[in-house]
Amino acid sequence: xxxxxxxxxxxxxxxxxxxxxxxxxxxxxxxxxxxxxxxxxxxxxxxxxxxxxxxxxxxxxxxxxxxxxxxxxxxxxxxxxxxxxxxxxxxxxxxxxxxxxxxxxxxxxxxxxxxxxxxxxxxxxxxxxxxxxxxxxxxxxxxxxxxxxxxxxxxxxxxxxxxxxxxxxxxxxxxxxxxxxxxxxxxxxxxxxxxxxxxxxxxxxxxxxxxxxxxxxxxxxxxxxxxxxxxxxxxxxxxxxxxxxxxxxxxxxxxxxxxxxxxxxxxxxxxxxxxxxxxxxxxxxxxxxxxxxxxxxxxxxxxxxxxxxxxxxxxxxxxxx
Amino acid sequence: xxxxxxxxxxxxxxxxxxxxxxxxxxxxxxxxxxxxxxxxxxxxxxxxxxxxxxxxxxxxxxxxxxxxxxxxxxxxxxxxxxxxxxxxxxxxxxxxxxxxxxxxxxxxxxxxxxxxxxxxxxxxxxxxxxxxxxxxxxxxxxxxxxxxxxxxxxxxxxxxxxxxxxxxxxxxxxxxxxxxxxxxxxxxxxxxxxxxxxxxxxxxxxxxxxxxxxxxxxxxxxxxxxxxxxxxxxxxxxxxxxxxxxxxxxxxxxxxxxxxxxxxxxxxxxxxxxxxxxxxxxxxxxxxxxxxxxxxxxxxxxxxxxxxxxxxxxxxxxxxxxxxxxxxxxxxxxxxxxxxxxxxxxxxxxxxxxxxxxxxxxxxxxxxxxxxxxxxxxxxxxxxxxxxxxxxxxxxxxxxxxxxxxxxxxxxxxxxxxxxxxxxxxxxxxxxxxxxxxxxxxxxxxxxxxxxxxxxxxxxxxxxxxx
Numbered sequence: 001x002x003x004x005x006x007x008x009x010x011x012x013x014x015x016x017x018x019x020x021x022x023x024x025x026x027x028x029x030x031x032x033x034x035x036x037x038x039x040x041x042x043x044x045x046x047x048x049x050x051x052x053x054x055x056x057x058x059x060x061x062x063x064x065x066x067x068x069x070x071x072x073x074x075x076x077x078x079x080x081x082x083x084x085x086x087x088x089x090x091x092x093x094x095x096x097x098x099x100x101x102x103x104x105x106x107x108x109x110x111x112x113x114x115x116x117x118x119x120x121x122x123x124x125x126x127x128x129x130x131x132x133x134x135x136x137x138x139x140x141x142x143x144x145x146x147x148x149x150x151x152x153x154x155x156x157x158x159x160x161x162x163x164x165x166x167x168x169x170x171x172x173x174x175x176x177x178x179x180x181x182x183x184x185x186x187x188x189x190x191x192x193x194x195x196x197x198x199x200x201x202x203x204x205x206x207x208x209x210x211x212x213x214x215x216x217x218x219x220x221x222x223x224x225x226x227x228x229x230x231x232x233x234x235x236x237x238x239x240x241x242x243x244x245x246x247x248x249x250x251x252x253x254x255x256x257x258x259x260x261x262x263x264x265x266x267x268x269x270x271x272x273x274x275x276x277x278x279x280x281x282x283x284x285x286x287x288x289x290x291x292x293x294x295x296x297x298x299x300x301x302x303x304x305x306x307x308x309x310x311x312x313x314x315x316x317x318x319x320x321x
Numbered sequence: 322x323x324x325x326x327x328x329x330x331x332x333x334x335x336x337x338x339x340x341x342x343x344x345x346x347x348x349x350x351x352x353x354x355x356x357x358x359x360x361x362x363x364x365x366x367x368x369x370x371x372x373x374x375x376x377x378x379x380x381x382x383x384x385x386x387x388x389x390x391x392x393x394x395x396x397x398x399x400x401x402x403x404x405x406x407x408x409x410x411x412x413x414x415x416x417x418x419x420x421x422x423x424x425x426x427x428x429x430x431x432x433x434x435x436x437x438x439x440x441x442x443x444x445x446x447x448x449x450x451x452x453x454x455x456x457x458x459x460x461x462x463x464x465x466x467x468x469x470x471x472x473x474x475x476x477x478x479x480x481x482x483x484x485x486x487x488x489x490x491x492x493x494x495x496x497x498x499x500x501x502x503x504x505x506x507x508x509x510x511x512x513x514x515x516x517x518x519x520x521x522x523x524x525x526x527x528x529x530x531x532x533x534x535x536x537x538x539x540x541x542x543x544x545x546x547x548x549x550x551x552x553x554x555x556x557x558x559x560x561x562x563x564x565x566x567x568x569x570x571x572x573x574x575x576x577x578x579x580x581x582x583x584x585x586x587x588x589x590x591x592x593x594x595x596x597x598x599x600x601x602x603x604x605x606x607x608x609x610x611x612x613x614x615x616x617x618x619x620x621x622x623x624x625x626x627x628x629x630x631x632x633x634x635x636x637x638x639x640x641x642x643x644x645x646x647x648x649x650x651x652x653x654x655x656x657x658x659x660x661x662x663x664x665x666x667x668x669x670x671x672x673x674x675x676x677x678x679x680x681x682x683x684x685x686x687x688x689x690x691x692x693x694x695x696x697x698x699x700x701x702x703x704x705x706x707x708x709x710x711x712x713x714x715x716x717x718x719x720x721x722x723x724x725x726x727x728x729x730x731x732x733x734x735x736x737x738x739x740x741x742x743x744x745x746x747x748x749x750x751x752x753x754x755x756x757x758x759x760x761x762x763x764x765x766x767x768x769x770x771x772x773x774x775x776x777x778x779x780x781x782x783x784x785x786x787x788x
Contacts, residue, residue, distance in 0.1 A: 200341055
């Protein structure tokens, strides 16, 4: 586990994940306090990625549970292996015959079978799903419960037991306790409000779009060949675009895609035609593209004016900072 | 430290955040781990443990500053603002402050401590003096409202005297023989500082009474969007509303699709089962279940877009079109006194634009007086073919008819021909039927009549429809 907040920052950076101190603080606390983290924020800021890199940084196995409408215990926790049970009873027919040999009457036969019942409801026939797998794993794991807001509230209620006591009850087997407490990361896109009870059990982390310099850092890391000035321009522009009322705001992955595309095209600086041509890498809706283009014109015009009188621009910058 | 945390959580609670005991304990445990040395870390640790809703983060930030930081931030902001206004770089600004300080030294004795601290930018000292005044005021006149309290503090530190001193200082500067440009700048600076201290006084008064007065936050909580009546929406709310519509629409879709999925397998179809199993000698070997038909209704929306219900209509139009793919066909009409079809606007334009165009009066005159009766009559005359036995008709309006003819026979006809008739009224149920409201008369013909004044009610409504 991590020893300090700084260590979190550096080890996540080692996994090629750049995070703010705020994120690192929460991660550090979650590890130290053995509490689940509930991560919220807009799409594409690296919520899921956080879970993945944590497993990498801590050298732990990642167990992932993707939530969706209608997800139930059978798919999240465990299932009895029906087919296997059936197969075994068929194969063992003779053996069962032996057990039943000499039984007088039906009730005695049932009695004898009941004695052997445990054989069929044992670990052997239990098919563990992600949650149970995380609990029963011989080493500690990172359990990533992705898009928990997509699940139904019934499932959420059931998660409570798992997350607070790290144990589950299987009626046929009794209570199964976790061997190691996994590090749990829940992500939510806020399509519905999670219950207070669940939130109470978690540390809350809100990841927003990164600030300009952090996004620059991410670009430097992920697109090593990118031109510094170009990257700066792209990031500044995207920060402007994110302020618009768009159907889908461009996320970090879109920033990276765009920088990659422009780098491939061997571009050194943004201009009108180029942006219009490549805008489709960042914008996913026709209406968004139209809105973005208007904003773009303005941006490029302002920039041109700035480039025309560089002296004025520098002094401008001075007292803005 | 523990006391401080408990007290701070208490403050959060009074401002409408839900902070429970285990969360308090988490906060304490977290602080033990990260310590209190670094302010940013301290803050994020507290936030992770205590605040569980992104929407509450702002309140938390404000209260954190209020509780753990002094006025320091506020005065730093003022300094920056000053530099910007005077067009000075930090170095120039610093130089001017020193110049001013020298000047004030010479005037020693003629000028009060607080004015000096204020002009030389010693905001720590200013704050200390302000706090002293605030405490004295509080112990003498407890329970003052913010404005009176601010005035009390102002009197105590002698705002009037400061003003006079600054005025005479400006005159002195003029006689001092400095460069006119510098004098002008210093004059502006001094004036700005005077404004600053008044702002600080107000700020301090507000903060102190915030700490004590939960009523204000209570009001804010009631203002919270979902409880807020559509009528009181501001521009800002309308922008936020777009987001809410998207969320609401997704919820509605999910609910319906889940229901359709679960409902796909219906009850046992007895006759079909018999028919099928005749080949097995009537033993029900293969069971035949009823299949439900996929029902995608046609929807006709009639929206009153007179001023009183404009926002509710805006909301409903957006909502209906956001979940458009659940329906076979949506046709929408807007009316005030005239009635016009706006379906085409939605086909040709992007959603937000179309809504704005529909509400703006591109189609009908929006400045006339509401006349439901006339609008219904026009609908019957010109658009009757829109109604089929598969149609769900949704009317949004307050039913205030300005004492015109009600023409509720149109609704009766609609009810007879359409699948169902739903009326959503953005006005409180208590006022239906009073004044020129024809609601009871219209309601008699509807399958469903609901009050729908805010998002919260709409949520409930949708859950009921989709459940």
